[in-house]
Amino acid sequence: MRSLLGFALSAISSHRLRSLLSVLGIAIGIGSVVLLTSIGEGTRRYILEQSTQFGTNLVSINPGKAETVGIPGILGGTTHKLTLDDAAAIARLSNVERVVPIAFGQARVQAGELGRSVFIYGVTPDIPDVWRFHVRQGGFWPHGDPSRAQAMAVLGPKLKRELFGNTNALGQFVRIGGARFRVVGVMEPKGQFLGFDIDDSAYIPVASAMRIFNRDEVNEIQFVYRQSALVDTVVEQVSRVLIDRHGGNEDFTVTTQEAMLEVMGDVMNIITVAVGAIAGISLLVGAIGILTMMWIAVGERTSEIGLIRAIGASRRQVQAVFLVEAAALATGGGAIGLAGAMALLALIRTAVPDLPTHTPTIFVVLALGVSFATGIFSGVVPAARASNLDPIEALRSE
Amino acid sequence: MIGLENVCRSFAVGDSEVRALVDVNEQIENGEHVAIMGPSGSGKSTLLNILGCLDQPTSGTYLLDGREVSGLDEAELTEVRRNRIGFVFQFFHLVSRLTALENVELPMVFAGTAPPERRARALKAIEHVGLNDRADHRPDQLSGGERQRVALARATVMGPGLLLADEPTGNLDSKSGTQVLDLLDRLNENGLTLVVVTHDPAVARRADRALVMTDGRIVRRLRGKELESIQGIGPGIAPGTTDVTSVST
Numbered sequence: 001m002r003s004l005l006g007f008a009l010s011a012i013s014s015h016r017l018r019s020l021l022s023v024l025g026i027a028i029g030i031g032s033v034v035l036l037t038s039i040g041e042g043t044r045r046y047i048l049e050q051s052t053q054f055g056t057n058l059v060s061i062n063p064g065k066a067e068t069v070g071i072p073g074i075l076g077g078t079t080h081k082l083t084l085d086d087a088a089a090i091a092r093l094s095n096v097e098r099v100v101p102i103a104f105g106q107a108r109v110q111a112g113e114l115g116r117s118v119f120i121y122g123v124t125p126d127i128p129d130v131w132r133f134h135v136r137q138g139g140f141w142p143h144g145d146p147s148r149a150q151a152m153a154v155l156g157p158k159l160k161r162e163l164f165g166n167t168n169a170l171g172q173f174v175r176i177g178g179a180r181f182r183v184v185g186v187m188e189p190k191g192q193f194l195g196f197d198i199d200d201s202a203y204i205p206v207a208s209a210m211r212i213f214n215r216d217e218v219n220e221i222q223f224v225y226r227q228s229a230l231v232d233t234v235v236e237q238v239s240r241v242l243i244d245r246h247g248g249n250e251d252f253t254v255t256t257q258e259a260m261l262e263v264m265g266d267v268m269n270i271i272t273v274a275v276g277a278i279a280g281i282s283l284l285v286g287a288i289g290i291l292t293m294m295w296i297a298v299g300e301r302t303s304e305i306g307l308i309r310a311i312g313a314s315r316r317q318v319q320a321v322f323l324v325e326a327a328a329l330a331t332g333g334g335a336i337g338l339a340g341a342m343a344l345l346a347l348i349r350t351a352v353p354d355l356p357t358h359t360p361t362i363f364v365v366l367a368l369g370v371s372f373a374t375g376i377f378s379g380v381v382p383a384a385r386a387s388n389l390d391p392i393e394a395l396r397s398e
Numbered sequence: 399m400i401g402l403e404n405v406c407r408s409f410a411v412g413d414s415e416v417r418a419l420v421d422v423n424e425q426i427e428n429g430e431h432v433a434i435m436g437p438s439g440s441g442k443s444t445l446l447n448i449l450g451c452l453d454q455p456t457s458g459t460y461l462l463d464g465r466e467v468s469g470l471d472e473a474e475l476t477e478v479r480r481n482r483i484g485f486v487f488q489f490f491h492l493v494s495r496l497t498a499l500e501n502v503e504l505p506m507v508f509a510g511t512a513p514p515e516r517r518a519r520a521l522k523a524i525e526h527v528g529l530n531d532r533a534d535h536r537p538d539q540l541s542g543g544e545r546q547r548v549a550l551a552r553a554t555v556m557g558p559g560l561l562l563a564d565e566p567t568g569n570l571d572s573k574s575g576t577q578v579l580d581l582l583d584r585l586n587e588n589g590l591t592l593v594v595v596t597h598d599p600a601v602a603r604r605a606d607r608a609l610v611m612t613d614g615r616i617v618r619r620l621r622g623k624e625l626e627s628i629q630g631i632g633p634g635i636a637p638g639t640t641d642v643t644s645v646s647t
Contacts, residue, residue: 003507003516014495307491310452311552312480313508314473391452395491 004317008324011297012332022293023333026374029282030367031337031344036275037363038345042356044268051260053190055132059235061090061221061242062253080246081217084147084206089241090221095229096238098126101146101218103209109155109202110175111163118159119201120176122209122218130224131190133198138170138185141205149207154185158199176204177212231256283370286333287378294326294382305386306394319387326379327372334371338364400426400449400560400591405458405468407444407614418444419455420614428559431583431592433602435628436611442595443564445611449593450483450562451475463559480509484553488565490545492537498548499524499533505556523551527581543574550581554590561585563594567601579604599628 012019063082087101103122108115121127125140141152153174160169160183169183181204190198206218225234235254243250298305305318313321345357407419418441426432434442447453448460451467454475460468467478492501502520511519524533527547537545546566553561563582567575583604586592594601602608608625610618620628 003503003510003513007504007507010495010500303491304493307487307493308504308508309476310450310479310485311505311508312476312556314476317508392447395452395487 004320005324005328008321009328011301011325012328018293019329019332022289023286023329023336025289026283026286026330026333026371027337027340029279029286029337030334030371031341032282033275033279034338034341034359034363034367035344036278037272038341038357038359039348039355040268040271040275041360041363042358044264045358046356047264048261050192051257051264053132054130054257055224056257057225057227057231058130059223059225059231059238059254059256061223061238062219062255063217063251065251065253080249080251082219082221082252083217086242086245087146087218087221089245090223090238093234093237093241095225095234097224097226098129099221099223100124100126100130101206102220102222103206103213103215103218104220105209105213107177107212108175109159109163111169111172114163116159116162116200118156120209120212121201121203122206122213123203124206127203128187130222133190134188135185136188138183140185140203146205147207148205149211150205151179151181151208152184152205153181154187154203155183156187156197156199156201156203157189158197159202160186162200174202176202179208179212181208231258279370283374286330287374290326290329290333290375291378291381293329294322294379295385297325298322298382298386301386302389302394302397305389306391306397309389309391310395315387318389319383322383322386323376323379326382327375330375330378331368331372334368334374337371338367399428399461399463400424401459401461403459403461405448405455405460407441407448407453408456418614419448422458422614422616424609424616426591426593428591429586429589430607431586431605432594433605433608434593434595434611435597435602435608440611441614442611444614446562446564446593446595449560450485451478480505481556482558482560484556484558484561486546486549486553486561486563486566488568490537490542490549490569492545492548492552494537497534497536498529498540498544501537501548502551502555505552509556519555520551523555524548526554527551541574542570543577546570546574546578547581550578550585554585558590560591560593563592565596565598566594567596567598575601602628 061082063080082101084101087099090096091099100123105120106117107120108117109120124146125143128134128140135154136157138154140154141150144150153176155163155169155174163169163174164172169186172183174181174183187199187203192198204212210216210218223238225231235256239250239254242252246252308321309315309318342359345359348355348357402422402424405419405422406417408415408417410416422445434445436442444453448455451462451470455468458468459466462478462482467475470478492498493504496504499517499520502523503516506516506519521530521533524530527550529544529547529551532540532544537548540548546569561582566578566582570578579601582592582594592605594605596602603625605625607619607621608628609616610620
């Protein structure tokens with residue numbers, strides 16, 4: 001078989017330029033698909049990494065129910081908001097480790113002459129444990145009744161740097177939404193979350209935030225459940241507590257990390273289907289290129305086919321020669337495309353370091369496998385033509 | 399040994415039927431050197447194709463070494479061509495992208511011979527035709543005579559019992575033609591059965607006997623003196639003592 005392969009390959013190497021041109025279609029097809037999927041996979045990993053940096057046993061509850069039909073207050077009864085008392089009730093569940101009611105909004109933070117409009121999170125001192133980040137300097141205000149508005153703030157590292165530069169911010173005062181807060185802590189850098197700069201924000205007691213933003217409910221309740229507990233059990237327990245408290249209505253939405261990742265998976269699947277369609281079209285074009293080339297090759301080598309039949313090549317072997325040739329062409333084209341995509345990805349990584357890319361080994365294997373299959377597919381008809389030639393007729397053509 | 403009994407071969411051309419071979423009966427012994435002569439369209443090539451298992455008789459039987467090959471299927475015929483028969487053509491039929499040595503290796507490639515043995519046997523066959531110094535040349539770097547000698551090496555490398563040559567010198571000058579014919583004679587002396595289709599009386603005279611064909615039939619069998627005095631066959635031949643084209647059944 002090694003020698004039959006060698007014979008098939010000799011035809012390709014004797015027409016280098018022509019072979020190269022005929023596999024251009026498949027090279028471009030495979031190359032662009034590898035490029036797109038590598039960027040897609042890089043993005044997926046990036047988002048996954050970003051989401052799980054907060055921990056995988058984090059659950060958030062938002063007011064309102066996506067599936068609710070009807071107008072609240074008229075047909076659907078009263079719509080309850082999420083309150084601090086709801087958070088306290090959830091905290092009493094044994095499977096729940098920590099609960100943070102969150103009220104957030106945008107507000108101006110002023111320190112002397114300098115001011116900066118940033119995101120303000122009204123939280124409790126449990127937030128570092130829930131979001132898995134740490135205080136670099138100072139600390140949060142003391143634990144206590146979350147409904148008590150205290151005039152203390154913790155600044156994100158970037159906000160602190162913008163307002164205070166390198167001087168010590170602890171004990172300094174800032175004005176947030178018109179109220180005076182004493183800086184008690186500075187967070188350590190956490191970086192961006194989906195392009196949103198967490199470091200450029202301030203944390204104040206939830207009751208204070210509700211007062212600044214003039215509301216009597218929270219935007220969101222987040223909690224962390226015990227690692228030993230099952231997520232479905234916890235969600236069910238929490239839902240029951242809230243439904244009881246809300247007069248039998250499920251007027252809130254519980255989102256687990258898993259569910260969020262699932263949604264992201266759906267988006268990625270759509271991208272995958274789109275890339276798959278591109279792949280299909282380009283492979284079809286590539287296959288036609290190889291089919292054409294092989295069809296011409298059979299015509300050109302008719303007398304050679306007659307000869308090898310006369311000296312003892314079976315129909316099957318003639319077929320194999322042309323199938324191998326088509327498969328080798330296509331796989332070679334795929335390899336060229338793959339190499340091109342890799343080179344382009346390397347270029348992208350140096351030119352645009354922010355664009356996440358990743359090429360798993362399975363992509364490489366798949367690209368070559370699909371190229372090979374395409375070659376076999378496009379070689380079938382020319383190979384059949386070659387093997388069905390009458391050797392006498394074939395020998396006569398010169 | 400070759401035995402042909404009532405071999406007929408006809409082709410359908412449009413509505414009519416062309417009878418290329420009509421009731422051919424012939425015995426060729428092992429080690430014989432037989433020439434087949436006759437004008438174009440007389441059925442020489444069809445006969446050669448049937449002898450070479452490239453074609454099948456429409457009726458009649460063909461025995462090769464006592465085995466009836468007229469009933470064999472495609473795969474079995476391939477097997478017979480591979481191991482028992484060597485072909486030499488007027489236009490050499492070398493694969494232009496392969497070297498002389500690789501061309502000689504080709505039959506063994508399809509026979510599945512292991513590469514080291516293949517190479518050794520091909521080198522030996524190339525040496526036999528006196529072209530060891532040209533083994534790495536491609537056909538376009540070889541003269542016509544050298545090409546035909548490479549083809550001869552390829553035809554004999556599998557050690558066949560029967561060599562079929564179709565106008566082996568038809569495309570060669572007389573000097574290289576003589577070289578090729580000398581090689582064929584030497585192979586024949588070593589026991590190879592040789593069947594040569596030719597127009598050339600000089601080629602035919604080297605054979606033990608000649609079969610003269612007309613209209614799909616063997617019309618004369620020449621040996622000895624008759625063969626010695628043969629002058630020419632086919633169109634444009636010089637009139638001689640035995641003008642075979644005028645012979646009829």
